[in-house]
Structure formats: structure tokens, C-alpha cells
Amino acid sequence: MNDPNYYAEEYNSVGKEAKRIRILDSTLREGEQHPGVSFTVKQRIQIAWELDYFGVDQIEISPIISPDHAEATKTIIKQGLKADIVAHGRALKEDIDVSRKCDASWVAAYLGISDIHLKDKLRISREQAMDRAVKTVEYAKSHGLKIRFTVEDGSRADPEYLINVCKAIEDAGVDRISLPDTVGTLRPIGMYNFVKMVRSEIKTPLDVHVHNDIGFALANAFAGCDAGADQIHTTIDGIGERTGIPSLAETAVALTYLYKSENDFRLDMLVDLSRLIEQYTNIQPYDSKPIVGSSAYKHKAGTHLAAVLKNTAAYEPINPRSVGNRRRIVFGELAGKTGAEYLMSLLGMKKDIDNAKNIAAGLKNLRMGDLLEIPLEEKRLEVVKESTDGKVERWDTESRRDIDK
Numbered sequence: 457m458n459d460p461n462y463y464a465e466e467y468n469s470v471g472k473e474a475k476r477i478r479i480l481d482s483t484l485r486e487g488e489q490h491p492g493v494s495f496t497v498k499q500r501i502q503i504a505w506e507l508d509y510f511g512v513d514q515i516e517i518s519p520i521i522s523p524d525h526a527e528a529t530k531t532i533i534k535q536g537l538k539a540d541i542v543a544h545g546r547a548l549k550e551d552i553d554v555s556r557k558c559d560a561s562w563v564a565a566y567l568g569i570s571d572i573h574l575k576d577k578l579r580i581s582r583e584q585a586m587d588r589a590v591k592t593v594e595y596a597k598s599h600g601l602k603i604r605f606t607v608e609d610g611s612r613a614d615p616e617y618l619i620n621v622c623k624a625i626e627d628a629g630v631d632r633i634s635l636p637d638t639v640g641t642l643r644p645i646g647m648y649n650f651v652k653m654v655r656s657e658i659k660t661p662l663d664v665h666v667h668n669d670i671g672f673a674l675a676n677a678f679a680g681c682d683a684g685a686d687q688i689h690t691t692i693d694g695i696g697e698r699t700g701i702p703s704l705a706e707t708a709v710a711l712t713y714l715y716k717s718e719n720d721f722r723l724d725m726l727v728d729l730s731r732l733i734e735q736y737t738n739i740q741p742y743d744s745k746p747i748v749g750s751s752a753y754k755h756k757a758g759t760h761l762a763a764v765l766k767n768t769a770a771y772e773p774i775n776p777r778s779v780g781n782r783r784r785i786v787f788g789e790l791a792g793k794t795g796a797e798y799l800m801s802l803l804g805m806k807k808d809i810d811n812a813k814n815i816a817a818g819l820k821n822l823r824m825g826d827l828l829e830i831p832l833e834e835k836r837l838e839v840v841k842e843s844t845d846g847k848v849e850r851w852d853t854e855s856r857r858d859i860d861k
Contacts (some may be wrong), residue, residue, distance in 0.1 A: 460769040474716045477656065478687040480514040480663065481507050481704055483733070484528075485544050486689070486696040488521075493695060493737045500528040501535070503692075503736075504731060508537040511721040512704075513687065518544040519558045520551050530558040542604065547592040556599060564634070565592045566606035569621055570613040582617055589621055604632035604663065611650050612635040621657045632661045636687065640669030640699070644679035647672075655684030665689040668699040677702045678710065689697040692733045693741050693748070705747040705779065713774055727780035752776070753783045754829070758792020758816070761785055764832070765798055784835070787798055788826035789819045799828070 459465075483502050487493060495503065500517065507515050515537070519529035533541045543560035545551030547567035555563045567589050570579055574585055589605065596603040605625050607682055609620055622633055642650060647666065655662065664680035664687070666673045677688045694703035705726040711717040730748040734740050743751040753776040755764045764769035768783065775784045787799050796819070797812035805811070 460767075461773065468714055469716075472682070474718075475686065475765070476719065477681050477711055477715060477717045478513040479704070479707060479711070480511045480516055480542065480687055480689050481691060482516040482544075482689050483507065483519040483691040483695070483704075484515065486491055486516070486701055487691040487733075488518075489697040490695040490737070490739070493739070495528075495736060497524050497528045497531070498689065499736050500525075501531055503663055504532045504539075504541070505535070506725070506732065507692075508535075508539045509722065509727065510670065510704075510708075510725050511719060512539055512690075514540040514542050514562070516542045516544050516564065516689075519560075520554045520817050522547040523794070526558055528555060533559050533561075536710045540602075547588050547605070549595050552592065552596050552599070552601070556601070560601065562602045562604070564604040564606060565589075565596070566608045566634075567592075568608040569618060570609035572612070573609050586621055586624055590614065591629045593630045597629040602631045604634055605630045606634040606636060606663075606665065608618040608636055610635050610640040611646075612639070613644050615653060619654065619657050622654055624658075626658055626660045630660055632663055632687070633658065634663035634665050634689070635680065636665040637667060638665075640667040640672060640676075642666075642672065642676055644672060644675045647676040648683045651680040651683035651685050663687040665701065667697070667701055667743070670693065671699075673700070673772070674702045674706055674710070677707065680710065680713070682812060692729050693739070693745070695737070695739060703746075703748075705792055709747055709779060711775065723778055724780045737808075747779050753781050755783070755832075756826070757789070757790050758787040758795055761791060761798070762794035765794060768832075782831055784829045785832045786826050787819075787828040787830070791819055792816050799830075828839075850859070 483503055488495060504515055517525065517529050517532065519526040529543055530753055540562045541560065542562045542564050543555035543558055544564040545555060547565040552563055567585060568574060569585055574582060578585065593603055593605060607618060607621055625633065635654055637647060651662065651664065661683040664677050664685045666676040681688065688702060688707055690702045690704040690707045691700060692704050694700040708721045708723060711719055712721060712723060727748050730741055741749055743749050746752060753769060753772065755761055760771050787795055793812045793816045796815040797807065801807060
């Protein structure tokens with residue numbers, strides 16, 4: 457079996473039918489709720505263009521925040537991008553009107569429905585919240601708009617009341633319902649049960665909007681999709697309120713490689729998108745951040761180097777070039793004999809196993825940590841001969857697929 461991920465993919469596919477899962481990116485709305493983040497109008501337009509070219513399905517922005525947010529929203533809508541531009545606001549007619557003035561065709565409204573939100577934030581009853589939700593949807597639909605409604609803090613709401621709200625707004629004509637884990641309190645199995653419960657009662661397409669307060673956001677997003685949702689909310693680098701929401705890079709790569717979702721993402725833009733947000737916000741992703749981090753494809757331990765120098769797939773699930781990153785090998789006290797031997801070859805030294813052993817031992821004894829990082833490219837093709845039937849296959853080391861199939 458030539459595909460090193462074959463058996464892992466078999467486990468992933470058990471009991472699961474492939475389906476297309478969409479992405480709504482909320483960098484321009486949720487992302488600006490990250491402390492210290494405030495984009496200019498030009499930056500918002502640039503980010504929207506980049507996200508659209510990358511291939512997200514919807515882009516969310518909130519015109520109600522300020523006049524320059526409204527200006528950015530209206531300008532982005534005028535660009536005629538492929539992605540839907542979703543104008544986000546509260547479940548109030550006046551917020552819908554702001555979105556209408558921006559020429560929005562898609563709007564999103566949110567309303568807290570948990571008892572703590574109703575009592576301590578909104579100071580309204582369940583009945584009043586239900587009435588507000590229905591009237592907001594009806595108002596949007598009466599003006600020819602498509603509307604997504606977010607039942608904020610739904611994971612902590614009374615389940616019976618949650619279902620009643622969802623049924624009421626479905627009857628009013630809502631186009632999508634967003635199910636949030638607003639403070640990140642669900643485990644993946646809890647998120648699955650939460651979405652499954654709603655899915656069993658509601659036919660309207662479902663989004664998941666999950667926060668990362670305890671580190672479960674990405675897992676919860678996919679658990680929600682396994683239960684029946686078909687759209688995940690992301691931001692570039694996962695920035696957002698408090699600890700943020702799922703990262704666009706991790707979500708898009710998982711959809712492509714693990715879920716086999718039929719999206720048309722330009723994955724090679726992911727590192728550039730991350731660097732763009734770093735430039736605009738001064739928030740640098742941590743080195744080991746999956747996909748886009750500077751250490752995501754660095755190999756250091758001697759046994760790892762020995763394997764990677766023979767076949768990069770030994771310690772890489774996907775090729776770094778496919779996501780715009782680059783592979784590097786780190787030489788230091790952990791390099792081992794194979795790493796030392798490779799370093800000698802780069803320096804033009806004669807290949808000598810004994811000298812390689814001595815260099816490896818010397819690096820360990822010096823205790824100087826990491827001394828050198830070198831980019832490691834690989835040959836485009838490997839020719840593999842099957843011992844069972846003598847068939848020769850041409851293997852593409854970047855896509856890790858049989859070229860002749």
C-alpha cells in the first residue's frame with residue numbers, strides 16, 4: 457500500500473458519507489472582536505477579496521458597529537464577489553435597516569436565548585425573546601432578504617425552549633440557523649448531541665459557531681457537522697472574542713484531506729493569509745500552530761530526520777507546499793548520525809559513517825541546542841515497484857497519489 461495515509465482514511469470513513477461542508481469566514485466580524493484588532497476600511501476590503509479568492513462560501517461583516525464598518529460593508533458588496541456577504545447585527549429591525557442601506561442581500565441576526573442571557577443581558581422574558589426572533593425574521597423576509605438567525609448561547613439554553621424558538625423562526629421563513637457554543641463549554645460528544653437534537657426537529661440548514669475557551673472549538677465544529685450541520689464559522693488564525701473560534705487554515709485543510717469535502721479552496725494561500733493578518737494586527741501565530749506556524753514542518757529529532765530524509769510522508773500528513781508553508785530540518789544535539797551525514801553532504805564533505813557518528817556525538821556533548829536550520833525540498837516523483845505483480849507506479853510526492861490513476 458503506497459499511500460501512507462490509507463489506513464487512517466479507512467478509519468475516518470467508517471460510518472460516514474462524504475458531504476460538502478461550507479465555510480463562513482468571520483474575520484471581519486468575529487475577528488475584530490479580538491482585543492487590539494481594528495481594521496481600516498481598505499484592510500477590510502483587501503481581506504474580503506483574499507477570502508473570496510481563497511474560496512470561502514460566505515464572508516461576515518457587521519455594518520452596525522460604526523460608519524466606517526458600514527462603508528466597508530457597502531463597498532465589499534459592490535465588488536460582486538462570489539462569496540455571499542453576510543451583514544451581521546442584533547435581532548432588531550433597526551439593525552436590519554442598516555444592512556439594507558448597505559445593499560445587503562444576506563443578513564444575520566443574533567439573540568441570546570439562554571436564561572442567563574435573557575435575565576442578565578437582555579432583561580426580557582422567554583416570550584418576549586421568541587416574539588423578537590420571529591418578528592426579526594419576518595421583517596427581513598418582507599424586504600426580500602435572506603437571513604441567518606443565531607440562537608446565541610444555545611448550548612446552555614433550555615432544550616425545549618431552544619427547539620420552540622427554532623421551529624418558530626423556521627415557520628417565519630429563516631434561511632439558516634446558527635447553533636453556537638458561545639462560551640466553549642461543550643465536549644465534542646456534547647456538541648454532536650446538541651446539533652443532532654436540533655437537526656431531528658428542524659429542516660433548515662444549520663451553521664455551527666463554536667468558541668475555543670477550553671480548546672475544543674475545531675473538534676466541536678466537526679462534531680456538529682457529523683450531527684447534521686453543513687457550515688462552519690472560522691476566522692483567519694482563529695482570532696476572535698476571548699480565545700476565538702476555529703482557524704480557517706485548520707478547518708479548510710481538515711475538510712479537504714480528512715473529510716473529502718468537495719470545496720474549491722486555494723490551500724496554498726493559507727500561510728499568506730495568516731501573514732496578512734499578522735501584518736494588520738501584529739498578532740503573530742505561535743510557532744507550532746498547525747498548518748501556518750513556522751515550526752509546523754520543522755523536523756529535529758534524529759530518528760525523525762532519518763525517516764524524513766528518505767520519505768517526508770513518514771512525519772508529514774500533507775505536503776507543506778500545498779498550504780504555502782515550507783519544510784525545514786533542524787541540526788543540533790538531537791540530529792543523530794543520519795542528520796550529521798546529510799549536513800556533511802551539504803558542506804561538500806566526503807560521506808563517512810564514522811565521521812558522521814563523531815559529529816553527532818560532538819553535537820550532543822557540546823549541548824549548544826539548535827545550531828542550524830535548512831530548508832528541505834524533495835524530488836517531485838518517486839518510482840515505486842510493486843513486488844507482488846511487478847507493476848511500476850509513478851508516485852507524486854506532493855499530492856501523495858498515484859499519478860497514473
